[in-house]
Amino acid sequence: xxxxxxxxxxxxxxxxxxxxxxxxxxxxxxxxxxxxxxxxxxxxxxxxxxxxxxxxxxxxxxxxxxxxxxxxxxxxxxxxxxxxxxxxxxxxxxxxxxxxxxxxxxxxxxxxxxxxxxxxxxxxxxxxxxxxxxxxxxxxxxxxxxxxxxxxxxxxxxxxxxxxxxxxxxxxxxxxxxxxxxxxxxxxxxxxxxxxxxxxxxxxxxxxxxxxxxxxxxxxxxxx
Numbered sequence: 001x002x003x004x005x006x007x008x009x010x011x012x013x014x015x016x017x018x019x020x021x022x023x024x025x026x027x028x029x030x031x032x033x034x035x036x037x038x039x040x041x042x043x044x045x046x047x048x049x050x051x052x053x054x055x056x057x058x059x060x061x062x063x064x065x066x067x068x069x070x071x072x073x074x075x076x077x078x079x080x081x082x083x084x085x086x087x088x089x090x091x092x093x094x095x096x097x098x099x100x101x102x103x104x105x106x107x108x109x110x111x112x113x114x115x116x117x118x119x120x121x122x123x124x125x126x127x128x129x130x131x132x133x134x135x136x137x138x139x140x141x142x143x144x145x146x147x148x149x150x151x152x153x154x155x156x157x158x159x160x161x162x163x164x165x166x167x168x169x170x171x172x173x174x175x176x177x178x179x180x181x182x183x184x185x186x187x188x189x190x191x192x193x194x195x196x197x198x199x200x201x202x203x204x205x206x207x208x209x210x211x212x213x214x215x216x217x218x219x220x221x222x223x224x
Contacts, residue, residue, distance in 0.1 A: 009154040010207050011171055017203045018183040022190075025182035027133045030056060034109040034134035035101070036064050039094060041129045042121045047085045055081050066098035066107055093121030111135050124162065128181075138177040140168050145188030146181060152192060154209030155184075 019025075028049045031037040036056070043052045059080055063069045069077070078091040097119045101107060109130065110116055116127035128141035140146070142165045150156040156167040172180045191198045199211050 014204050014207050021203045022186040025186045037134045038130050041126045066102045069098045096120040132178040138174050140177045140181045146184045149184045149188040149192045152210045
């Protein structure tokens with residue numbers, strides 16, 4: 001156990017319960033190559049994986065490599081991804097990233113955090129997603145779901161994304177970082193929603209800091 005706040009957090013129990021609930025948790029972005037995953041993750045900022053998958057199912061068959069993507073102008077690419085938020089900025093960043101990958105990395109997506117962070121449109125979350133899912137490097141990508149869920153249930157205690165990532169890395173065994181990242185995302189998407197968490201259906205209800213401290217959450221043994 002560890003402590004975040006006043007109460008000890010049963011980390012092992014939480015992870016085991018989440019794994020029992022989501023045994024097949026995985027990246028829900030569709031991709032077949034590291035470059036496709038990089039593109040999909042850049043596109044996923046401030047939008048849903050479902051929206052991204054709808055766009056990339058048409059984009060990737062013809063433009064799924066840096067060389068092919070660069071045959072498009074910024075306006076042409078914007079037209080193909082315009083159903084996604086911030087599509088103009090993303091179009092610009094994707095073409096700049098594709099050019100850098102070709103010119104500096106021989107057409108291959110770089111495999112280090114430092115090199116990935118130099119690509120336009122790539123932050124720590126995107127870099128961690130690529131490192132973890134494309135190259136098998138243990139990583140915890142803190143997206144909006146991981147940030148919300150980990151701080152809500154008590155695995156982290158920070159208002160800062162980077163500090164949350166560090167706390168989770170200290171708390172969770174390195175060999176489990178990548179899978180734990182998927183578990184937290186799946187839990188955030190399916191039960192631990194931002195506005196109306198389904199606490200009465202939650203497999204980790206007994207261990208959740210939010211549930212134990214919130215008067216608005218009924219206890220499971222309450223009789224109505």
